[in-house]
Amino acid sequence: MSKSVLGLFTDANKAADAMDSLKAGGYPLGTFDVLTGTPYPEGAFGEHVPQHRLFRFPAFGAIIGFTLALFITSTTSIAYPLVTGGKPILSLFAMLVILYEMTMLSAVISTVVGIVFESRLPNINPGAYDARITEGWIGVVISTDDEQASHAASLLESAGALEIKQA
Amino acid sequence: MQQRRTIDQIHTNRVLLNGQLDTPKWWAPTVIGLGFIVIIGFLVIGIMVNKGLGVTGLSRPVFWGLFITTFVFWVGISHAGIMISAILRLSQAEWRRPVTRAAELLTVFSLLTALLFPLMHAGRPWRIVYYILPYDFARGIYPNIRSPLIWDPVAISTYLTGSTLFLYIALLPDLGNLRDRTSGWQNALYTVLALGWRGNPRQWKLQTVGGILLSALMLPIFVSVHSIVSWDFAVTPAVEGWHSTIFAPYFVIGAVHSGVSAVVTMMALMRWLWKWEDFIRPEHFDALARLLIVVATGWLAFTFLELIFAVYGLDAPELALREMQIFQWPWWLLFVTFVLTGYVIPVGMWLQKRVRNNIALMFWSSIFVNIGMWLERFLIIVPGLARKTPFVYTWESYRPSGLEWFILFWSLTWVTFLMLLFARFFPLVPLFEQKESQTFGDSIKIGRARVPAILREAD
Numbered sequence: 001m002s003k004s005v006l007g008l009f010t011d012a013n014k015a016a017d018a019m020d021s022l023k024a025g026g027y028p029l030g031t032f033d034v035l036t037g038t039p040y041p042e043g044a045f046g047e048h049v050p051q052h053r054l055f056r057f058p059a060f061g062a063i064i065g066f067t068l069a070l071f072i073t074s075t076t077s078i079a080y081p082l083v084t085g086g087k088p089i090l091s092l093f094a095m096l097v098i099l100y101e102m103t104m105l106s107a108v109i110s111t112v113v114g115i116v117f118e119s120r121l122p123n124i125n126p127g128a129y130d131a132r133i134t135e136g137w138i139g140v141v142i143s144t145d146d147e148q149a150s151h152a153a154s155l156l157e158s159a160g161a162l163e164i165k166q167a
Numbered sequence: 168m169q170q171r172r173t174i175d176q177i178h179t180n181r182v183l184l185n186g187q188l189d190t191p192k193w194w195a196p197t198v199i200g201l202g203f204i205v206i207i208g209f210l211v212i213g214i215m216v217n218k219g220l221g222v223t224g225l226s227r228p229v230f231w232g233l234f235i236t237t238f239v240f241w242v243g244i245s246h247a248g249i250m251i252s253a254i255l256r257l258s259q260a261e262w263r264r265p266v267t268r269a270a271e272l273l274t275v276f277s278l279l280t281a282l283l284f285p286l287m288h289a290g291r292p293w294r295i296v297y298y299i300l301p302y303d304f305a306r307g308i309y310p311n312i313r314s315p316l317i318w319d320p321v322a323i324s325t326y327l328t329g330s331t332l333f334l335y336i337a338l339l340p341d342l343g344n345l346r347d348r349t350s351g352w353q354n355a356l357y358t359v360l361a362l363g364w365r366g367n368p369r370q371w372k373l374q375t376v377g378g379i380l381l382s383a384l385m386l387p388i389f390v391s392v393h394s395i396v397s398w399d400f401a402v403t404p405a406v407e408g409w410h411s412t413i414f415a416p417y418f419v420i421g422a423v424h425s426g427v428s429a430v431v432t433m434m435a436l437m438r439w440l441w442k443w444e445d446f447i448r449p450e451h452f453d454a455l456a457r458l459l460i461v462v463a464t465g466w467l468a469f470t471f472l473e474l475i476f477a478v479y480g481l482d483a484p485e486l487a488l489r490e491m492q493i494f495q496w497p498w499w500l501l502f503v504t505f506v507l508t509g510y511v512i513p514v515g516m517w518l519q520k521r522v523r524n525n526i527a528l529m530f531w532s533s534i535f536v537n538i539g540m541w542l543e544r545f546l547i548i549v550p551g552l553a554r555k556t557p558f559v560y561t562w563e564s565y566r567p568s569g570l571e572w573f574i575l576f577w578s579l580t581w582v583t584f585l586m587l588l589f590a591r592f593f594p595l596v597p598l599f600e601q602k603e604s605q606t607f608g609d610s611i612k613i614g615r616a617r618v619p620a621i622l623r624e625a626d
Contacts, residue, residue: 123363
């Protein structure tokens with residue numbers, strides 16, 4: 001059974017020490033993390049720098065949006081071929097406006113999906129957490145099995161955690 | 168950032184969440200009062216739909232009047248959000264922090280309001296579905312995509328959807344904060360909305376990178392929207408004063424002028440109502456005023472370019488229109504008021520440091536701008552239609568009815584009502600941005616002076 005152990009700190013240096021202790025204690029990267037109420041400079045806690053593929057999402061969305069817009073504008077124009085103001089049935093400038101907007105809309109929507117997905121949200125089982133993290137405290141959290149939980153807690157405590165919580 | 172001072176995170180939470188956790192006494196009576204006007208407004212709109220557009224002052228040849236003017240006005244206001252939020256985010260301007268959320272919110276609510284006006288203007292709003300959505304498969308009749316009246320809803324709904332999503336993504340960390348500070352049904356609501364936000368490095372990184380990426384995507388949309396709104400007029404060769412090649416950039420810069428001014432109005436109100444003196448400081452108004460001087464002057468250049476191009480060709484109908492707009496009663500009075508309130512008075516005020524740092528004066532100058540910008544749209548739309556043109560045998564001036572004026576007033580009430588309702592449940596100033604500013608802030612000694620400094624990451 002997996003357990004989540006959280007050590008709470010008020011000092012960023014001690015939280016960074018706790019991360020180092022967990023690394024030195026043999027816990028694999030990805031099993032422990034640092035929780036803060038505000039962004040810190042990347043690598044402030046010696047944490048694993050997260051990799052993401054967010055930039056692929058808008059490109060993918062833009063292709064989908066453009067294709068859909070091209071389909072809608074051209075097929076509806078051909079299906080109801082009403083000549084207006086002497087303009088061609090497939091009037092390129094008019095189509096461009098809609099192609100542009102739908103391409104951008106789809107790119108934005110897919111970017112938002114990408115942000116949520118790459119942030120690993122929605123997170124239904126968030127594990128150990130403390131409301132004081134959004135008041136400036138720093139949490140170092142580790143997911144481990146029952147047997148290792150007390151060892152992880154002792155590492156956090158020895159690094160200077162003011163409080164330990166388990167879930 | 169000389170006025171910046173160190174504020175701990177507990178104090179930041181307590182002050183900036185006072186609208187949600189400790190509702191101010193004025194909130195309920197104000198919202199009830201505004202809500203009453205909002206309901207009356209919907210009843211008035213209902214009467215108009217029932218009786219038809221005969222209850223307005225619209226008549227041949229002026230069929231675009233106060234409603235379309237107000238539609239363009241609200242689309243203009245909506246440009247505040249992305250202008251402030253996206254450009255300042257991309258340029259990592261430090262003073263953006265207390266401004267972005269309010270600006271994005273103003274975008275969403277003013278766009279929602281703008282969308283109501285073409286619906287009302289249609290007289291029979293449900294019929295708009297016929298010409299916008301490609302759904303009539305049975306009869307094989309589809310929208311005419313060559314009409315700018317199709318481009319408009321496509322552009323505005325893109326902008327509205329994008330802005331709403333942008334607002335939500337930037338709200339996620341603060342929703343997590345609210346979840347941590349509430350109990351009962353409120354906690355349940357924020358837990359669902361926060362999607363399990365915890366604030367780990369991955370989530371913060373995605374928040375930052377995503378914010379920049381969305382800003383970069385929203386900027387071209389923001390430019391396209393008011394360009395397309397301007398094409399409602401610019402692609403109409405039959406009306407003098409409308410058929411202009413510079414309308415797209417002219418409308419965009421005008422929109423930025425009115426939108427950023429509306430942000431100034433809103434920030435002053437936020438500072439007074441929620442007592443956020445520590446967070447919304449005179450230096451923010453000073454920065455906005457400097458930006459507005461540049462934007463307003465750019466806009467003025469376009470205003471004169473538009474007039475110069477119109478009269479340079481010595482085209483008789485165009486000259487007659489301009490003469491009517493600038494010299495004939497009552498248009499000249501509107502024109503003079505527009506120039507004075509849209510540029511001369513506010514820019515004259517902003518050029519003085521004393522005014523830029525005085526919140527009350529900044530508030531009134533921003534109100535002046537929006538009076539002027541509303542008049543600008545009215546002067547673009549109505550005179551061109553009201554003027555006698557060849558082969559038109561009905562012409563007269565346009566007098567908006569009391570109902571139209573009430574709906575204009577109602578729209579201001581409606582936006583304020585939505586803002587206050589939002590402020591009851593969600594913070595108007597991004598807390599995590601304020602805290603980030605504190606985390607990344609320090610002070611350095613230069614000679615004998617100690618000055619505040621902000622750390623900026625390389626990428």
